[in-house]
Amino acid sequence: MTSRAWRHDCRKRIQGGDPVNMKRTIPVVFQVGAGILIIVAAILVAGFLLSHAQMLSTPAGFSIIRPPDEVSTILVDGDMVWTGGKGGVILFDRTNRSIQPLPPGAPLFGYVRGIAKDPEGSIWIAHDGGLARISRNTWTSFGEHTGAPFSKSLSVISQADGSIWVGTEGKIVQYTKGTWIEIVPPPSISLASADVLFFDSSGDLWIGCGSPTHGGLFRYDGRNWTVYGLDKGLPHPVVRDVTESADGAIWVATGFSGQGGVARYSGGKWTAFTTADGLAGPSTRSVHEDRIGRMWIGSEYDGVLLRNKTADRILTRKDGLAGNEVKVVREDREGTFWIGTDGGLSVINTTALS
DSSP states (O other): OOHHHHHHHHHHHHHHOOHHHHHHHHHHHHHHHHHHHHHHHHHHHHHHHHHHHHHHTOOTTEEEEOSOSOOSEEEEETTEEEEEETTEEEEEETTTOOEEOOOTTOOOOOSEEEEEEOTTSOEEEEETTEEEEEETTEEEEESGGGTOSOSOOOEEEEOTTSOEEEEOSSOEEEEETTEEEEEOOOTTSOOOOOOEEEEOTTSOEEEEEOOTTTOEEEEEOSSOEEEEOGGGTOSOSOEEEEEEOTTSOEEEEEEETTEEEEEEEETTEEEEEOGGGTOSSSSEEEEEEOTTSOEEEEESSSOEEEEOSSOEEEEOGGGTOSOSOEEEEEEOTTSOEEEEETTEEEEEOGGGGO
16 A cells, blocks of 8 residues: 555545544443443442441441541531531431421521530521521521621521621621621731630630631630630641530641641640640640530541540540541430541440440
């Protein structure tokens, strides 16, 4: 075949397609596609089997519940337990741990970052799509479309007087008697996001910023702002959680990407704790004091430290937790612990910790 004829034949094959080669190519494409589907299916089946095996192998007194596959916030409300996270809101019956349907008319939830209850019994849910309230089985949504000064809420908390405080990007917002009040810090204070809100026993509002690049801890007493950073004793600028222990001390969980610790504020002085002091991991994610005075300090990668006056104990996936990133710990009226992790919901009977 001459070079001219060969080039003509190649153009013909490209433009019109070579029936013989096409017949050979089509089965190959199907084989590759089928192979990919088989691999994906095998991965999904393996993941399901491992998850199921983990749920079945938990020690006595420990339970793992999925869905949800991730839990960032928990509210225990009588015999109901509200959980929220990347998958939205899932409601549980506390007594039998079964999933319950949400009241009809629920909005579409984005990433749920906070759930709070006000003195009148209404439930408020902060999520990426705004703010939602369920009151007497009626849902109400808040956002820019309703005149609220935000489109995304990062945290929510109720004050004793019934006012609702919402953390957003760059500010906090108070909702009282049907009116929104924006509370913006002075220009000298840089608040990237109000990811954590907590009222202490004196009525001061603590605001934690979880931004990896512009984190910080702030206290607002209704008029003045106070800033706490590394220079004041925090082990890390990224703030994940704030609580108050029975003795009046403020505890702050800090950290990001394998660095951080937990700090205790009492008498105007900060004390920092790290892995050298027994923490499960350097980066802390949550902090909670239970009814008998034990501190639960959750980590980002390494489980949770249960700090007792007599002995410490660390719980991880190997010990029966759903995941090693412990994002929230709550206790119900019977002393059962509901723990939100990156791998689902853990429930621990108090007798299992004796």
